[in-house]
Amino acid sequence: MKWFRDRALTLVLMAMFLLSLAAQIVTGLSEYNATQREHGAPLVSSTGYLATGHPWEALFENWESEFLQMAVFVLLTTWLVQKGSPESRRPGAKELVDTDPRDFAHDPEAPWPVRRGGWILRLYEHSLGLAFILLFLLSWIGHALGGSSDYAAEAVLHHQPQPTFTDYVTSSRFWFESFQNWQSEFLAIAAMVWLAVYLRQRWSPESKPVHAPHAETGR
Secondary structure: OHHHHHOHHHHHHHHHHHHHHHHHHHHHHHHHHHHHHHOOOOOOOHHHHHOOOHHHHHHHHHHHHHHHHHHHHHHHOOOOOOOOOOOOOOOOOOOHHHOOHHHHOOOOOOOHHHHHOHHHHHHHOOHHHHHHHHHHHHHHHHHHHHHHHHHHHHHHHOOOOOOOHHHHHOOHHHHHHHHHHHHHHHHHHHHHHHHHHHOOOOOOOOOOOOOOOOOOOOO
């Protein structure tokens, strides 16, 4: 039980993710077959649905925006501040995260890259931001590939010439799909940063203590 308790936040979030993903596939299949039925095209099974671009375009389109959000948030918070927000570093102050990890090279409990040093440590120093950038790029590629397949299938369904991959990624549709998600992610980050200046959530590490002054920055 202690193992589950110590990892409950990740486990619950992943369970919610998997349940939502299953629901997305079920409802996506229903939506896809409804469109097929409207055009007199054959219906597909669950396996056949997963072989189309429809579920993958929707999946990676959303993952793309989420990982972009996290990459931008991690990188911007290394330079920019918002006075009073627990999500910000303190203006003009030296934070614990500014400590040079090379001073802990001989700490036996330090992560291996810190003890190893060199280029491995230089990479590890920026690994969180780099990981989110990589996940964003992979999701962007998945969105492009899945969306291209779905875009071409729709063209065939409407008896139009089949577009190429380049046609799709240079189309207003592809970028509309991207920007409609990106703008919402940036708004969500801005809302979290700003609302946390004035509002509180007791017991949450994402909030300042309820009694903390509005001007207090960081946690």
